[in-house]
Amino acid sequence: MTNITKNLPNANNILRKQLKNGATMLAWHNPTSPAIVIQGLLTPGTMADTHGKFGLANLTAAMLMTGTQKHDFQALHEKIESLGASINVQAGKLATSFSLQCLSEDLPSILDLLVEVLSQPSFPENHFNRIKTQILTSIAIRAQDTGAMAGDAFDRAFFESHPYAIPTIGYAQDIVGIELEDLKAFHADFFAPHTALLTVSGGLAPDRVADMLENSFGAWQKTAFKTQPDLPDFIAPQKALREHVAMAEKSQTDLIIGVLAPKTQSEDIYAAMIGNNILGQFGMMGRVGDSVREKAGLAYYVQSALGSGLGPTPWQVFAGVNPDNLDRAISLIKDELKRFANEVVSTQELEDSRAQMIGRQPLALETNVGITRALLSIERYQLGLNHLQELPDKLKAISKQDVLAVAHKYWDFDRLTIVSAGRELT
Amino acid sequence: MEDNLIQTQLSNGLRISLKEIHTAPIVSVWCWYDIGSRNEVPGKTGVSHWVEHMQFKGTKTMSGQEMDHAIARVGGYWNAMTSSDWTTYLETLPSNHIDLALKIEADRMQNSLFDPEDVEMERTVILSEREGAENDPLFLLGEATEALAFKQHPYRNEVLGFQRDVETMTRDDLYGHYQNYYQPANARLCVAGDFDSQNLLKKIEALFGNIPSNNIVSNIPKPEETLSEANRIELQGPGEAHFAQIVYRSPAANTDDFFAYTILDSLLAGPSSLNMFGSGSISNRTSRLYKSLVETEMVAGVFGGINATIDPGTYAITLIGRPDHDSEEVLNHFDQQIEDLQKGNIQAQEIERAVKQAKALFVYGSDNITNQAFWLGYAPSFADYDWFRHYVDKLQAVTPERVAQIAQKYFSPNNRVIGLYNPVKGF
Numbered sequence: 001m002t003n004i005t006k007n008l009p010n011a012n013n014i015l016r017k018q019l020k021n022g023a024t025m026l027a028w029h030n031p032t033s034p035a036i037v038i039q040g041l042l043t044p045g046t047m048a049d050t051h052g053k054f055g056l057a058n059l060t061a062a063m064l065m066t067g068t069q070k071h072d073f074q075a076l077h078e079k080i081e082s083l084g085a086s087i088n089v090q091a092g093k094l095a096t097s098f099s100l101q102c103l104s105e106d107l108p109s110i111l112d113l114l115v116e117v118l119s120q121p122s123f124p125e126n127h128f129n130r131i132k133t134q135i136l137t138s139i140a141i142r143a144q145d146t147g148a149m150a151g152d153a154f155d156r157a158f159f160e161s162h163p164y165a166i167p168t169i170g171y172a173q174d175i176v177g178i179e180l181e182d183l184k185a186f187h188a189d190f191f192a193p194h195t196a197l198l199t200v201s202g203g204l205a206p207d208r209v210a211d212m213l214e215n216s217f218g219a220w221q222k223t224a225f226k227t228q229p230d231l232p233d234f235i236a237p238q239k240a241l242r243e244h245v246a247m248a249e250k251s252q253t254d255l256i257i258g259v260l261a262p263k264t265q266s267e268d269i270y271a272a273m274i275g276n277n278i279l280g281q282f283g284m285m286g287r288v289g290d291s292v293r294e295k296a297g298l299a300y301y302v303q304s305a306l307g308s309g310l311g312p313t314p315w316q317v318f319a320g321v322n323p324d325n326l327d328r329a330i331s332l333i334k335d336e337l338k339r340f341a342n343e344v345v346s347t348q349e350l351e352d353s354r355a356q357m358i359g360r361q362p363l364a365l366e367t368n369v370g371i372t373r374a375l376l377s378i379e380r381y382q383l384g385l386n387h388l389q390e391l392p393d394k395l396k397a398i399s400k401q402d403v404l405a406v407a408h409k410y411w412d413f414d415r416l417t418i419v420s421a422g423r424e425l426t
Numbered sequence: 427m428e429d430n431l432i433q434t435q436l437s438n439g440l441r442i443s444l445k446e447i448h449t450a451p452i453v454s455v456w457c458w459y460d461i462g463s464r465n466e467v468p469g470k471t472g473v474s475h476w477v478e479h480m481q482f483k484g485t486k487t488m489s490g491q492e493m494d495h496a497i498a499r500v501g502g503y504w505n506a507m508t509s510s511d512w513t514t515y516l517e518t519l520p521s522n523h524i525d526l527a528l529k530i531e532a533d534r535m536q537n538s539l540f541d542p543e544d545v546e547m548e549r550t551v552i553l554s555e556r557e558g559a560e561n562d563p564l565f566l567l568g569e570a571t572e573a574l575a576f577k578q579h580p581y582r583n584e585v586l587g588f589q590r591d592v593e594t595m596t597r598d599d600l601y602g603h604y605q606n607y608y609q610p611a612n613a614r615l616c617v618a619g620d621f622d623s624q625n626l627l628k629k630i631e632a633l634f635g636n637i638p639s640n641n642i643v644s645n646i647p648k649p650e651e652t653l654s655e656a657n658r659i660e661l662q663g664p665g666e667a668h669f670a671q672i673v674y675r676s677p678a679a680n681t682d683d684f685f686a687y688t689i690l691d692s693l694l695a696g697p698s699s700l701n702m703f704g705s706g707s708i709s710n711r712t713s714r715l716y717k718s719l720v721e722t723e724m725v726a727g728v729f730g731g732i733n734a735t736i737d738p739g740t741y742a743i744t745l746i747g748r749p750d751h752d753s754e755e756v757l758n759h760f761d762q763q764i765e766d767l768q769k770g771n772i773q774a775q776e777i778e779r780a781v782k783q784a785k786a787l788f789v790y791g792s793d794n795i796t797n798q799a800f801w802l803g804y805a806p807s808f809a810d811y812d813w814f815r816h817y818v819d820k821l822q823a824v825t826p827e828r829v830a831q832i833a834q835k836y837f838s839p840n841n842r843v844i845g846l847y848n849p850v851k852g853f
Contacts, residue, residue, distance in 0.1 A: 032449040035706070035789050073721075077711040082779045084697075084786025086708055101706050103786055130723050137726035137746060140666040140849075146561050248664040251557035283494035284482070290491070297547035300555035320558045322550075352499045359501020359520055366450050367793045 008361070009371060009378075011385035015206035019218035022194030026375045027206035030368055036104045036202025036209075037368035038114070039376055041095040044190035046168050048228040053178055055170015057091040059135060060183045064089045066127040068116035073127060076113065085110050087117060091168055094231070094310055095195075101368075104203040111216050119220040121187060128180050139172050147320070149245045150254040150421035157241045158258065158314060158417045162234050189226040193217070197379055201371035234312040236260035237415055245421035253323045253422025257333055258316035259410050264308045264381050270394050271402040272306055272315070272410070277353040278403070279340050280304025280317055287336050288317055296332060298325045310380065314417075315410055323423040330418065341411040344404045358392045431802075431811065432623050436631065438639045439611030443802040443811065444626060445618040447795055453619030454518040454799035455527035457535070458807060460614075461607040462511045463585045464736065465645045470595060471580075472587015473603045475508040476552055480600060481515065482506070483544040485537035490544075493530050500526065507702075508585050511736045512807045518796045521620035525629065531615065532633040535608055545597045553593070556586045563663055563847045564744065571673045571845035574657045575740045579650045611639035614806060618799035649678070649737040653841040660846045668747030669847040672760065674836050676741040679734035680809040685820040686832045687741070688732055690767065692780035693829065695730030695743055699787045702804070703797035706790025708783050714763050715743065724751045724759055736808045741836075753846055767833040772826035781821050788818065 007013070015027045023042075046057045065087070067073045080087055085102035087110070100114045142148040152167050159165035198217065200209050236259065262268035280286040284294060285303040292302040299319045307313025317337070321329040364370050365388070378387050430446040462474050484490035497504050502519025504527075515534075517527035559565045569584050576582035586592075615630060653675040677683035691698055696710020710716050715728045727746035733739055745756060791797045805814040 033793055035786075035793060074712070077709065081696075081708055081710075081712045082782065084708055084783040086706065101790065103789060130721065133723065133748060134726045137667060137748065141746075144561075144563060144663075144665040144667065251560040252554065283491070283498040293551060294491070294547070297550040298554065300551055300558055320554065322554055322557055352495060356498045356501050359499070360503075361501065362450055362452055362520060363501065363503070363518060366452060366795065 008365065008388045009374065010389050014375065014385050015210055016385060017210050019214050021218050021221050023196035023198060023217060024379060025198040025200065025210060025213050026379055027200040027209045028371055028375065029206055030201050030203060030371065033201075033203045033368055034104055035368060036102060036107050036200065036204055037372050038100040038198060038200050039369070039372040040098050040196055040198040041092075041376065041380070042098075042118070042196035043095055043192050044186075044228040045092045045094040045096060046166065047094055047163055047231065048186065048190050049166070049170070053174055053182060054166050055135070055175040056178055056182060056186055057096065058169050059131065059175060059178055060186050061089045061091040061096050062131050062135060063123055063128065063183055064117050064121045066131060067122040067124045068113075069120040069122050070116055071113070072122070073124065076117070079113060080110065083110060087114050089117060093164060093168065107204060108212065111212055115216045115220055118191065119193065123180055123184055123187075125180060132175060132178075135169065135175055136172055139169060142169070144247070146247060146250055146252060146254040146421045149247060150256050150419050153243050153245045153421060154256045154258060154314070154316070154417060154419040157243045157419060158237060159234070159312075160237070162232060162312070164234075164311060190228055191222075192225045193220040193222055197376065199372040199375035199379070201368040201375070231311045236312070237417055240414060241417045243419045244425050245419075246424040247422055250422045251322075252320050253326050253420050255319045255321060255326065255329060255418075255420045256316050257330070257337070257416060257418050258314040259412060259415060259417070261307045261313045261315035262406065262410060264310070264313075268406045268409070271398045271406040273357065274350065274353050274395065274398050275340070275345070275403045275407050276304050276306040276315065277357060278345050278349045279336070282349075282353050282356060287340065288319075288333055291332050291336050292319060292329055296328070298322070298329050298332070302329070302333070326420060326422075337411050338413065341407045341413070344400045347400065350398075350400050350403065354395050354398070357395055361388065361391070430623070432627070433811065434627070436610065436635050438635065438637060439609075440634050440637075441614040441806070442627070442630060443614065443616040443806070444621075444623045445798060445802055446621060446623055447618055447798060448620050450795065451521045451620050452518065452795045453521040453524045453527070453617060453621055454516060454796045455524065455531065456514055456516045456616045456799050456803045457531040458512055458514045458614040458616065458803040459607055460612050460807070461513055461644075462509050463583055463587075464510045464580050464647060466580050466583065467645055469591060470599055471583045471591045472552070472585070473595060473599060474513055475585050475587060476548065476592070476595065477600050477604050478506045478508045478513050479548045479552060480540055480544065480604070481534050481538055483541065483548070484539055485533045486539065487537065488530070488533060496526055497530075502527075510581055510585060510739075514803060516796070516799070524617075524621055524626070528629060528633050532637065535610070535613065535634070536637050538604060540597055540601045540604065542597050545600060549592060552586070553589065556589060556592070559586065563661070563665065563667070563669060566661060566663070567669055567671050567845045567847045568742065570659050570661060571671050571742065571843045572740060574659060574843045575653055575673050575675070576650050577654070579647050579737065581735070581737065581739055606643055609639045609642060610634060610637050612642050614803050616799055616802035618802055619795045647737070651675070651738050653843070656840050656842060658844045658846075660848060662848050662850050665849040666749070666851070667849060668749065668753070670745040670747060670753055670756065671742050671845040672745075672757075673740050673742045673843040673845065675841065676732055676735070676739045676836070678736060678738050678808070680736075680813065683832060683835070684734070686824045686828045687836065688784075689777055689780050689821060689824045690829050690832050691730050691732045691741065692783065693767070693772065693776050694763070695728055697780065697783040697787060698731045699791070700734060701787065701791035701797050702800045703791070703794055706787060708787065712779070714766075715760070718763050719745065719756065719759060723748065724756050734804075734808050757844070761839060764833060764837045768830060768837065770826060770830035772829050774826060777824055777826065777829070781818065784821050785818055
């Protein structure tokens with residue numbers, strides 16, 4: 001039997017290096033893979049969007065893929081697609097994420113293209129209107145998606161005046177008014193290579209990858225740039241909130257119930273991870289799955305999710321239910337939340353969830369995408385290069401009382417935000 | 427393609443495929459049954475999918491929750507899928523727990539309870555699943571166009587079943603379906619991952635060898651080789667987004683036409699991945715329809731996708747419309763692209779690119795054991811494992827002339843279904 005534990009990414013086999021332009025890279029060798037994956041982040045994110053131009057970061061990220069100073073749209077995509085590769089760029093709240101996937105043998109041919117896309121976009125005018133329309137169409141499609149509308153409404157209610165209340169895609173009325181010059185200025189002002197984090201996994205030795213990244217990405221130097229605004233302090237809602245988005249002709253209503261989650265870097269996080277697993281993940285969607293789906297037959301899906309990130313994130317329970325069953329589903333979920341916040345979990349539940357979270361590591365780290373995702377978290381949240389090896393011990397240290405303490409601390413029933421989207425409430 | 431594949435069959439008819447892969451301490455166990463919505467009869471649509479749900483509710487020896495928790499406890503996951511042609515169950519878990527997966531599959535092949543209370547509970551869960559799907563205009567459009575694409579063949583029915591059938595089917599309907607189709611002679615056990623094949627074969631023989639196979643009564647539909655006429659349907663609903671689907675007949679996967687059709691799909695709408703758990707995708711910006719319809723700002727997006735099916739199926743191209751172009755204008759431009767292919771205006775390098783993309787997608791899909799185990803069972807559901815082994819070679823052999831022939835044979839405007847979804851403000 002293969003032993004993966006000793007081969008988990010750790011301080012001895014992850015190459016962590018700062019490139020000459022200040023960017024940080026982490027690379028891991030996956031010798032059995034004939035492919036390679038790069039996932040990365042760099043500022044800015046939508047935090048740099050300003051009032052009246054919400055959607056600018058997202059529009060800029062989309063336009064990066066329409067051409068560079070050396071390759072027009074057709075040449076760029078001909079090169080990427082003819083190699084069976086992919087390059088993607090997408091705006092997030094605090095950073096723009098990017099990714100590349102290709103056969104290992106093709107990385108030398110395509111890496112420069114990724115760097116061109118990020119550093120030398122041409123922002124061609126003839127593609128601007130098309131990209132805008134595509135984003136406006138996406139907004140129109142989202143407007144008919146009960147899950148997306150419930151999510152947006154939750155963020156509006158929960159984050160209120162905080163920038164996280166605004167959807168990453170922006171507002172249609174703002175996007176219509178954004179000019180190409182806005183994008184050029186946004187890119188010139190905020191795209192900062194020294195903030196970049198690149199993670200790599202695949203069939204090339206880390207030293208070789210590092211040399212290639214140094215010669216390509218490391219050569220992107222930029223001395224003048226603006227810093228995106230700092231995240232403002234956030235105080236979660238101090239009272240219970242209930243919102244509903246009425247949508248015509250919808251057979252199912254999407255429901256979200258949430259509170260503020262512990263910060264990803266806080267000492268509460270491991271107890272919260274185990275607690276969340278018990279609440280709405282373990283097996284067939286944890287306790288809420290057992291109550292709402294298995295015992296009551298009210299929903300095809302119901303589960304909990306613990307947000308992660310450098311900024312404030314919610315801890316939520318999601319469900320999709322028939323509109324006639326909405327109140328009953330809310331009631332059942334609240335019963336489970338009350339139990340979770342006030343009663344200690346069983347020894348069996350604690351041991352099961354802990355065992356699952358430890359046991360699933362090989363599956364989570366099986367693919368290059370899984371590895372790069374883990375490396376991003378390690379660096380972004382300063383978890384240490386030995387995090388994956390240390391995680392089992394951190395989870396084993398969590399007691400039932402620790403889980404109860406975080407559940408009680410965060411699931412405050414006087415401050416629940418409950419949002420639904422679907423047929424009009426009767 | 428080199429692989430450590432063992433294929434054999436037990437005396438009760440259970441077909442077995444084992445593929446050793448020692449890159450990670452993981453194993454993926456799949457149990458396939460040759461039953462899907464293709465074999466369903468009017469009034470009982472959705473029965474295969476519902477039975478799949480009931481297979482998670484437990485047996486005489488192990489409750490559904492016990493199975494679920496046992497797999498989760500070791501860090502594994504389990505799931506199931508029902509398609510038009512098959513139903514399949516999978517467990518991916520650390521390889522030292524392979525016995526657990528085998529035990530569950532052997533147990534629920536013969537001992538599932540179908541408790542009446544569980545049946546009723548699952549009825550509303552399935553209705554909820556269907557209601558969630560109905561929220562999406564593209565689901566509604568797809569269901570409407572498929573219904574027009576076949577006269578009788580059950581491919582015209584959604585796998586989830588009609589709401590009225592889900593509301594009226596009984597526990598006996600479900601249990602009868604289970605007893606008939608869930609037998610070793612109608613099943614394939616496929617395992618990939620970190621194990622020793624000879625040891626595993628002994629375990630499989632011990633667990634599955636004594637399960638009897640009786641007579642299986644299967645409803646085999648008559649294939650509908652061609653789409654006999656042009657048809658059109660328009661739906662209206664809330665929102666602002668327009669959608670169009672153009673649906674043609676696709677060949678059965680186990681035919682030579684399928685491979686040239688796959689190249690045609692790639693040229694038209696970009697490469698489709700047949701991987702179920704692949705971790706890669708390739709964009710379609712150099713495809714003909716993207717260039718001619720999206721880049722010219724006639725539509726906001728386009729995608730297509732070919733399915734590998736036992737009988738001739740459907741190939742749908744979906745267009746995401748723009749309010750400033752009406753559907754007739756878009757369809758005219760669309761048809762020009764089809765005519766261009768039919769005339770044979772196809773370059774050899776376009777095919778080379780499609781083949782390279784197919785190769786890359788296979789490599790990306792091979793980076794996880796679950797997907798490799800999927801292919802062990804998926805390819806034999808419509809052909810055999812050699813189909814998968816020689817897939818890229820078959821694509822490589824496709825010529826521009828052959829693609830043009832396929833376009834002429836299948837892409838006639840007189841043999842297709844056009845579905846339009848028109849948003850109505852204030853609906």
